[in-house]
Amino acid sequence: MxxxxxxxxxxxxxxxxxxxxxxxxxxxxxxxxxxxxxxxxxxxxxxxxxxxxxxxxxxxxxxxxxxxxxxxxxxxxxxxxxxxxxxxxxxxxxxxxxxxxxxxxxxxxxxxxxxxxxxxxxxxxxxxxxxxxxxxxxxxxxxxxxxxxxxxxxxxxxxxxxxxxxxxxxxxxxxxxxxxxxxxxxxxxxxxxxxxxxxxxxxxxxxxxxxxxxxxxxxxxxxxxxxxxxxxxxxxxxxxxxxxxxxxxxxxxxxxxxxxxxxxxxxxxxxxxxxxxxNGSTSDSKIITVGRGSQRMSLTTQAVHFGRSTESDMITRAVMKEEATAIINGVTKIEKGATKANGQQTEKVLMLSPKARGDANPILLIDEDDVKAGHAASVGQVNADQIYYLMSRGISRSEAERLIIHGFLDPVVSEIPLEGLREQLHRILERKLG
Incomplete structure (x- = not known):
């Protein structure tokens, strides 16, 4: 051997x-x-x-x-x-x-x-x-x-x-x-x-x-x-x-x-x-992750703009369970000369356990004046109002949470270009979230 x-x-x-x-x-x-x-x-x-x-x-x-x-x-x-x-x-x-x-x-x-x-x-x-x-x-x-x-x-x-x-x-x-x-x-x-x-x-x-x-x-x-x-x-x-x-x-x-x-x-x-x-190039990044147990993860998404009239959009969504930890970094860098560039990013972390941890770090590095750039980041628990609304329609609490989480991750899952792989991805999510 x-x-x-x-x-x-x-x-x-x-x-x-x-x-x-x-x-x-x-x-x-x-x-x-x-x-x-x-x-x-x-x-x-x-x-x-x-x-x-x-x-x-x-x-x-x-x-x-x-x-x-x-x-x-x-x-x-x-x-x-x-x-x-x-x-x-x-x-x-x-x-x-x-x-x-x-x-x-x-x-x-x-x-x-x-x-x-x-x-x-x-x-x-x-x-x-x-x-x-x-x-x-x-x-x-x-x-x-x-x-x-x-x-x-x-x-x-x-x-x-x-x-x-x-x-x-x-x-x-x-x-x-x-x-x-x-x-x-x-x-x-x-x-x-x-x-x-x-x-x-x-x-x-x-x-x-x-x-x-x-x-x-x-x-x-x-x-x-x-x-x-x-x-x-x-x-x-x-x-x-x-x-x-x-x-x-x-x-x-x-x-x-x-x-x-x-x-x-x-x-x-x-x-x-x-x-x-x-010039005129575009990037669209959609990333999801689910952490459980004692996992330790670092997920970074970056867009670096050199060309003029370039556009980037980054969406990262993480669900953290048990004692998992995730560091979610979004970095938009617009270099000098990249006029009319537009860089946007969003990081969202959903925590399902008091011991889970998710850090969302949006970073904008701008070296040009004539540009657009923006970011949004949130870390929190499942929305109680959403759970209440679904339960008022006869859905159990566990099923309501499941539906909300799948909806949270759907912006990426729905974009997978193969139906068979989308179905596999749903099964993976069920195992990780179960």
Whole structure:
């Protein structure tokens, strides 16, 4: 049995890359990241001491078994598929991609969907131009570890003027607590293209004394006039740590829509950031989370405006139970020269227990005069008047609370672009809120 990696550096990262027969330039990139991982400090999210978390169990390379068709998938993965799985689909099991499905009509239009490891060889120019440029290996220790050890992953390229009607699905799944599970999703939407991408990250770890570190990254590049809708639902076991950094770089008149259900059962740090470089670009971020037990979470949503007449809107809603703690940060940054920019954000936290804690921190950083910016934040309990109104209509108190909470989270749930995934999300919420 291979031994999980607890420390590594330049030589170990390079050896991993060579074992995968990766190109020399990628060996060098991993090598440099491995060195940085020995030098950089952990990120420092507010009121969340990451030094107490088990973040040095990097796992061992445990590739999944390749399958020829969706019908051959392991049962736990097959259970995550929605009925709308006749379109484009890619699946990672533990440390590798095991299945890819891309309709012939999309191939004919030049659409590329493959593992990121394969893209490094077959689409080297696109890969090198974009990979780890929105989320850089020198940001902090977790970024360096990711750049050195990422595996499997998803590469999606949508050519100029191509519109993909059906959402593209990615399932990232782990059932081995000692596997290296560090997927990286790279989406490149060329000029005037349109695509919806749905990521489902889940684990089934059973009883284990090991801590699975899910150290993931997403990079989305929307070229001029492109529109990308990125939906993600995370549901991992409480023995896993969920680290998810998401980045989007927007060119002129392009748009990103983030729809995120961070419904992990253990400790988590997520950071979703849109960089509006192009004039007229827009970002819309909707994020929900439910904390329970003794979970500790930090959720940050950011929009950085560089282009003129750019717009961003961020909505985060959190429900906290029992002794869970969440730090919800919203950061709108409007740079000098981003005239006519408009940045709005709302953070709302609903607490269902006197021991639960939710901090909502709206932050506006404005370096330009001719702009609009606003924020709203609230932390409180279920509205007593709403409960009274529903109970006066013959609804029990518990059912009234359930309806109010689901209504509170609905702005995100209703936006999920796959009906099957919306139904799965409702079931996850029922389990977490039950």
């Amino acid at each position: 291979s031994t999980p990696t607890t420390s590594f550096g330049r030589e170990a990262a390079a050896a991993l890359s060579r074992s995968k027969n990766e190109p020399a330039w990628l060996v060098s990139l991993r090598e440099e990241a491995g060195q940085l991982a020995t030098e950089l400090a952990l990120p420092k999210p507010e009121k969340l001491p990451l030094t107490r978390w088990t973040l040095d169990q990097y796992g061992a390379n445990r590739p999944g078994q390749q399958v020829a068709s969706a019908s051959d998938l392991p049962a736990p993965i097959a259970a995550l598929l929605t009925e709308e799985n006749n379109g484009a689909l890619i699946i990672q099991h533990n440390s590798s991609v095991i299945y890819t499905q891309l309709p012939e009509e999309l191939k004919a239009q030049g659409v590329v969907l493959t593992s990121l490891e394969e893209a490094a060889r077959s689409h080297e120019d696109l890969f090198r131009k974009h990979f780890m440029t929105a989320y850089t290996k020198d940001e902090h220790k977790l970024a360096a570890v990711h750049a050195a050890l990422w595996n499997g992953g998803v590469f999606l390229y949508v050519p100029r003027d191509v519109t993909i009607e059906a959402p593209i699905q990615a399932i990232l799944f782990a059932d081995d607590a000692e596997a290296t599970f560090m997927p990286h999703v790279l989406v490149i939407a060329d000029s005037n293209s349109r695509v919806s991408f749905v990521e489902r990250t889940a684990t089934s770890l059973g009883e284990t004394t090991s801590t699975l570190l899910h150290n993931s990254a997403v990079e989305v590049f929307t070229k001029a006039g492109a529109v990308v809708q990125y939906a993600a639902v995370h549901e991992l076991n409480d023995s896993a740590i969920d680290i998810a950094y998401r980045r989007a770089i927007l060119d002129n008149d392009s748009r990103i829509e983030w729809i995120v259900g961070d419904l992990h059962n253990g400790n988590a740090v997520t950071d979703t950031k849109s960089v509006l470089k192009g």
